[in-house]
Amino acid sequence: MRWIEVEKSKSINGNVSISGSKNSSLPILTACCLSNEPVILKNIPHISDVKVIYDIISNIGGTICEEVDSVKINPSQIHSAFIEQEMSSKYRAAYYFVGALLAKQKKVSIGYPGGDDFGSRPIDQHVKGLEALGAKFTFHKDFYVVEAEKLTGADIYFDVITCGATINVLLASILAEGRTVLRNAARDPEVVDLAIFLNKMGAQIKGAGTDTLVIEGVKELKGTEHSIIPDRLIAASFLMSVGITGGSIIVNNVIPEHLHNCIAKLQEAGMEIEEGDNYIKAFSDGNLNGVNIKTGMYPSFATDLQQPITSLLIGANSHSTIVENVYPNRFNHCVELNKMGADIILREGSAVIPGRRTLKGAWVHASDVRAGISLILAALGAEGVTKITGVEHIERGYENIIDIFSSLGVSIRICENADITDTNLEIDEIYG
Missing domain, CATH: 3.65.10.10 (Enolpyruvate transferase domain)
Incomplete structure (x- = not known):
């Protein structure tokens, strides 16, 4: 004990x-999966949640190289979007991998959220937003599968302000075809940090820090360097x-x-x-x-x-x-x-x-x-x-x-x- x-x-x-911010590091690390080139991140905290993300990325084919003051993530060899249930149960926001992997891998299998134990954290707004982009959900007892042959931009209104769903749908919309508008979106500094990072990689996001995000889909993202807030x-x-x-x-x-x-x-x-x-x-x-x-x-x-x-x-x-x-x-x-x-x-x-x-x-x-x-x-x-x-x-x-x-x-x-x-x-x- x-x-x-x-x-x-x-x-x-x-x-x-x-x-560095835990709540900024985790979605940004996950977002690295969208890139076709290596990404260097600084000010990543040395905490157990971050280690879980490293393990998940490594397990699906990415490589992690930790230096004294930075980490290099190479997602170019990611070959799978099967997130083991044991891993996803250790990390509440493992669902970010749905948004980060769906456009490239077409099918994501993942366990239900784990992490903090202080009541239900529903994913209904995630489902609503991703389905609007063209995703299909199949729910099983211990895991769920999300599939989409093609993601297409949409105008999405969140019924409640939710940081998790804002981030997840934002990630999925980056490589979607056309324009996506997220209304009643979260305004958290961590969402802004993520948007800045994605724009450095070549995404086209406007409105971060307001309740309306406008995303123009792009074909691919490139590598970059970024320091976490x-x-x-x-x-x-x-x-x-x-x-x-x-x-x-x-x-x-x-x-x-x-x-x-x-x-x-x-x-x-x-x-x-x-x-x-x-x-x-x-x-x-x-x-x-x-x-x-x-x-x-x-x-x-x-x-x-x-x-x-x-x-x-x-x-x-x-x-x-x-x-x-x-x-x-x-x-x-x-x-x-x-x-x-x-x-x-x-x-x-x-x-x-x-x-x-x-x-x-x-x-x-x-x-x-x-x-x-x-x-x-x-x-x-x-x-x-x-x-x-x-x-x-x-x-x-x-x-x-x-x-x-x-x-x-x-x-x-x-x-x-x-x-x-x-x-x-x-x-x-x-x-x-």
Whole structure:
């Protein structure tokens, strides 16, 4: 068994540099399959979800060459679009391979989405958009098959704003014949990053960053070089850590514009924020006000930040409410936080955080990526030692999280193959 141990921190002070965005890297890596030539990507995070993508691409004939600061993907020898069910079950957005492979391979077989466990993630908007382009779906018990002899551009309106479906249909439309228009499309920075990358390869996409994308189909894509945008979600998590412990932090290699909604809420809660061109400074004395939050698609408050900010608000001097409009069942972390004394009241699609609570360390479990960072943040302000299982979920989205928090003065370590009653082992002894 593996777990993370975190001790209460007096304050956090220091600098961190943010790695490349997980939610940008994964679709861009998948999009490399559209090219006929090698692609070089920089600022790819070293996380387990990325390794799954590498394995899938290698398994269908592509080659991956990792360097110190870049990765080279050569998709020219891809010969298959059969994605093994075991691989797709490890990666929630494996469905991106449908959009990336369908035009060339004509038939894609893939298992159902895996990944985070916090409620249903329907693919109905993916199906709607891809069928409009000419795809045919056949659903089986453990997998589904998508076929299309030819993809033709269409005018598609998404019934709800969905980042996943926007990306998947966008990928499929690149090599489709004619014009495709995606309406009510997601505006996330990660969608914009993908569009910039695809245009570098020769795609013709207009409107990225708005709710209407216009894609003129092209015959082929060429190789290019691209650097992934910084991960706004990781940056926000480090900013929040200072609100819990007090102190100051400088978050470097970040695009402040991507975090304006989050920054506004942190300031409303009482934190001091200073923005630069590519950095954000945060200051806090640990004295916070309760705030009310409603999640939504970008540029609204991100659902992926709902979990970490819950931990921030537990110690606020008044109650807070969070309404989850994207994934109403995304409150598994609250059950774990209540084991530590948070006393969060759960209602359908929302949570009430009473505030003024002092947490105590306990055994808790991370059920998904963001729940994991939520529990680490809560542990920073909890009396005693907090032990977090589900380490594999945290590793799906955070690179070197133990080392980074340690550099900020946090007493944190990962434990493995040790006596769970012994919390005094040194890291070298644990890994020894």
